[in-house]
Amino acid sequence: MRDMGAPHDVGDLVENLRLELRRGCLVLAVLAQLRTEQYGYTLRKTLAEAGLPVDEGTLYPLLRRLESQGLLASEWREEESRNKRFYRLSAAGRSVLKQLVTEWRGIDASLTRML
Amino acid sequence: MALLDRYLNAVRNHLPAAQQDDIVAELADDLRARFDERAAELGRPLTEADEAELLKPFGRPLLLAARYRPRHYLIGPNLFPYYWATLKFALGVAVIVFAAVTITLAVAGRPLEQVFDVLGQGTFNALLSVFTWVTLVFALVDVAAAQAKKWDEWDPRSLPRGTQPASPRSRVEVALDLVFSAAFATVWAATPHSEWLRTLANSPLELGPAWATFYVPVLVVVIASMAAKAVTLVRPDLATFRFVASLVTTVAGVGILMLLLGAGDLLVPAGPDARAEALVRVANQGLRISFVVAIVINVITTALDARRYLQGRHARFS
Numbered sequence: 001m002r003d004m005g006a007p008h009d010v011g012d013l014v015e016n017l018r019l020e021l022r023r024g025c026l027v028l029a030v031l032a033q034l035r036t037e038q039y040g041y042t043l044r045k046t047l048a049e050a051g052l053p054v055d056e057g058t059l060y061p062l063l064r065r066l067e068s069q070g071l072l073a074s075e076w077r078e079e080e081s082r083n084k085r086f087y088r089l090s091a092a093g094r095s096v097l098k099q100l101v102t103e104w105r106g107i108d109a110s111l112t113r114m115l
Numbered sequence: 116m117a118l119l120d121r122y123l124n125a126v127r128n129h130l131p132a133a134q135q136d137d138i139v140a141e142l143a144d145d146l147r148a149r150f151d152e153r154a155a156e157l158g159r160p161l162t163e164a165d166e167a168e169l170l171k172p173f174g175r176p177l178l179l180a181a182r183y184r185p186r187h188y189l190i191g192p193n194l195f196p197y198y199w200a201t202l203k204f205a206l207g208v209a210v211i212v213f214a215a216v217t218i219t220l221a222v223a224g225r226p227l228e229q230v231f232d233v234l235g236q237g238t239f240n241a242l243l244s245v246f247t248w249v250t251l252v253f254a255l256v257d258v259a260a261a262q263a264k265k266w267d268e269w270d271p272r273s274l275p276r277g278t279q280p281a282s283p284r285s286r287v288e289v290a291l292d293l294v295f296s297a298a299f300a301t302v303w304a305a306t307p308h309s310e311w312l313r314t315l316a317n318s319p320l321e322l323g324p325a326w327a328t329f330y331v332p333v334l335v336v337v338i339a340s341m342a343a344k345a346v347t348l349v350r351p352d353l354a355t356f357r358f359v360a361s362l363v364t365t366v367a368g369v370g371i372l373m374l375l376l377g378a379g380d381l382l383v384p385a386g387p388d389a390r391a392e393a394l395v396r397v398a399n400q401g402l403r404i405s406f407v408v409a410i411v412i413n414v415i416t417t418a419l420d421a422r423r424y425l426q427g428r429h430a431r432f433s
Contacts, residue, residue, distance in 0.1 A: 040141060041148045056172035059184035060141060068185075076140075082148075085141045 019055075025046055026054065030062060031097040034072060037088040039079075063087055071096055118166040119146055119432050122176060129180030140181055145421040146170070189254045191261065198253040201349060204290060205245045212301060286348060293344040300337045306330070314385050320398055323383040325375075332371055340364040358424040365417045372406045372413075 029052050033043055044059050066072045071093035076085050089097065123146075127139050149169055154161050161169075173179055190198050217234045248280060306312045307321070307330055314321040343360035346353065374380065382398045 039144075041145045044145075057174050057179045057182060060138070064138075064183060065185075080405070082144055083140065084144055 022052065025104075026052070026058075026062065027031070028097075028100050030059075030066065031071065031089060031093055031100065034087050034089045034093070035097075037086050038085050039084040041084075043087070066093070118151065118163055118170065119143070122170050122173075123144075123417050125176035126180050128178050130183060134183065146173075148417055169317060189250070190257050194253055194257045194260070194314065196387065197349060198249070200250045201253070202246065204293075204345075204348060205249050206242055207290070208294055209245045210238065210243045212297055213241060239306060286351065289344055289348050291352075293341055293348065296337055296341045296344065300334065302343065303330070303334055319385050319394060320382045321385040325378040325381055328378070329371060329375060332367075336364055336367045336371065339367075354427055361420055362417060365413050369410050369413050372410050376403060376406055 014035060029050075030043070031046060033046055033050075038046065040060055043063075044054055047054055047059075063072065063074075067074055067087070071090060072087050072088045073093075074087045075087050076083055078084070123139050123143055125140065127135050130138055146169070150161055150166065153165060153169060157165070185306075214236070216237075275420065302312065339360075342366060343357070346360070347357050380399050381402055382395055384392060384395055
């Protein structure tokens with residue numbers, strides 16, 4: 001086998017691959033967490049506490065994208081004397097989440113056998 | 116103005132106008148909650164340095180705002196290879212054309228100032244224009260194709276059969292051919308306006324009046340042939356187009372050559388020089404022979420192309 005290209009910094013490489021791997025799981029995690037209505041700040045904290053911290057500046061654009069795709073619904077409401085935007089899974093989101101969960105379990109089972 | 120407000124203001128400036136208020140309100144709520152939480156942890160109001168520390172991970176306002184936009188690139192991966200190939204080719208042609216023009220001006224004895232002006236300023240402007248237009252056209256095509264979901268339409272059965280390259284000529288060959296055609300077209304287009312070219316670089320011979328009828332037809336055929344070569348360069352897989360375009364331009368070219376054969380003396384003496392008369396006879400005879408040779412070569416090449424094309428079609432449909 002040929003050794004292609006210049007050697008990379010292994011630490012950087014691992015970090016990039018790790019981020020890539022986690023990024024792919026983030027949509028699933030967000031959809032799963034939004035089966036219960038939440039606003040961005042609490043969602044980010046919940047994800048971090050569950051071991052999936054989200055890059056700053058990534059969560060809100062992702063929520064907007066999922067909403068524009070019809071997977072989330074949102075509304076502004078006042079809570080603790082502050083206006084907050086609450087997100088929850090839409091009917092389409094629930095259906096997509098169900099399919100993604102099945103897919104995830106398949107990937108998980110396959111990888112578990114391989115690793 | 117507090118650092119948070121300055122940051123939000125900067126983000127707002129880069130957001131789509133219709134979503135500015137909504138996005139900034141949500142971001143402001145999140146950031147204020149973080150600021151409050153941090154202040155509670157520290158047991159004191161936040162300093163500007165504390166605020167900066169909390170804002171920094173969000174990234175520069177422009178980058179944060181860009182994440183809210185659906186499109187983060189000018190030319191996507193579907194079109195980029197074509198864009199890159201076209202850009203390299205167009206820039207290469209521009210450089211060669213300008214080099215040819217510069218050399219022509221220098222040989223024609225134009226002032227050095229004019230020559231350097233064309234070489235420097237002219238080339239730079241041309242390259243910039245080529246880059247701008249190619250990029251703009253490809254960006255627009257990419258947006259339109261993405262909206263029309265054209266990138267999803269692909270049929271593997273449209274792939275060429277066999278392992279032979281789609282075009283019997285390599286891209287380098289086609290590119291070189293195109294460059295020479297461009298150089299010829301430039302010189303040809305300049306000939307009616309240039310005494311130096313019309314008199315064949317101040318030789319004892321000059322182009323005869325018989326050429327006047329052929330300036331435009333020749334130019335049209337050369338430009339049409341260049342357009343066909345440019346398409347072949349970008350899409351070497353379009354075998355039918357390549358064959359038809361080659362057939363049409365060859366037939367037109369051969370037709371013009373045959374008309375030239377019967378057009379009388381194409382070269383005439385530039386002045387009342389007795390030696391030029393003999394030279395004219397030899398040169399016209401040589402020109403006629405070269406036209407006949409060119410006709411024969413073109414006919415044979417086209418026949419071979421036709422055979423190759425028909426064999427390719429037979430292989431595809433059998």
